[in-house]
Amino acid sequence: MAGGLVGGYGTCTAMGARYLFPAQPRALAWVYAARVADIAVGASIAFRAPTGERIAIARQDELGGADDFVALSSVCPHLGCQVHWEPQNDRFFCPCHNGVFTPKGEAVSGPPAEAEQNLSRFPLKVEGGLLYIEVPVEKLSGTETRLVQVDPDCGERLA
Numbered sequence: 001m002a003g004g005l006v007g008g009y010g011t012c013t014a015m016g017a018r019y020l021f022p023a024q025p026r027a028l029a030w031v032y033a034a035r036v037a038d039i040a041v042g043a044s045i046a047f048r049a050p051t052g053e054r055i056a057i058a059r060q061d062e063l064g065g066a067d068d069f070v071a072l073s074s075v076c077p078h079l080g081c082q083v084h085w086e087p088q089n090d091r092f093f094c095p096c097h098n099g100v101f102t103p104k105g106e107a108v109s110g111p112p113a114e115a116e117q118n119l120s121r122f123p124l125k126v127e128g129g130l131l132y133i134e135v136p137v138e139k140l141s142g143t144e145t146r147l148v149q150v151d152p153d154c155g156e157r158l159a
């Protein structure tokens with residue numbers, strides 16, 4: 001019985017601590033995504049963040065900057081199905097329950113629209129013809145997060 005009380009109070013204390021001291025915001029970092037020239041207008045690529053998040057990066061214009069692209073979570077905010085870019089319909093689409101999103105990720109039809117659940121959007125930048133995305137990264141235990149920049153042609157470490 002004493003063990004049960006200690007366990008019960010311990011659980012309540014842990015839950016109270018989480019309420020009083022919510023989790024820290026996740027660390028973000030710029031990560032190489034692709035060469036700009038490798039993504040044609042209307043095409044999209046699947047990107048996976050270091051934390052495992054699935055992201056669709058779609059090219060919607062060819063002005064030469066980051067505004068040509070949009071990076072949205074591939075996970076439908078309704079029930080988590082895979083969302084994909086449909087260039088012929090100029091939309092992101094979730095086939096599970098016909099969820100429709102604008103090219104900027106705003107829900108306009110289906111259950112996500114009814115619940116006002118848009119796709120999460122990620123910042124992008126272009127440097128030297130390379131496309132970078134800002135995503136959450138996992139910290140190595142007790143150390144600074146370290147990213148390694150790799151040459152997209154040969155895979156060698158740049159810095």
Ligand code: FES
Binds near residue numbers: 076079094096097
């Ligand atoms: S899971 Fe995408 S619309 Fe239901």
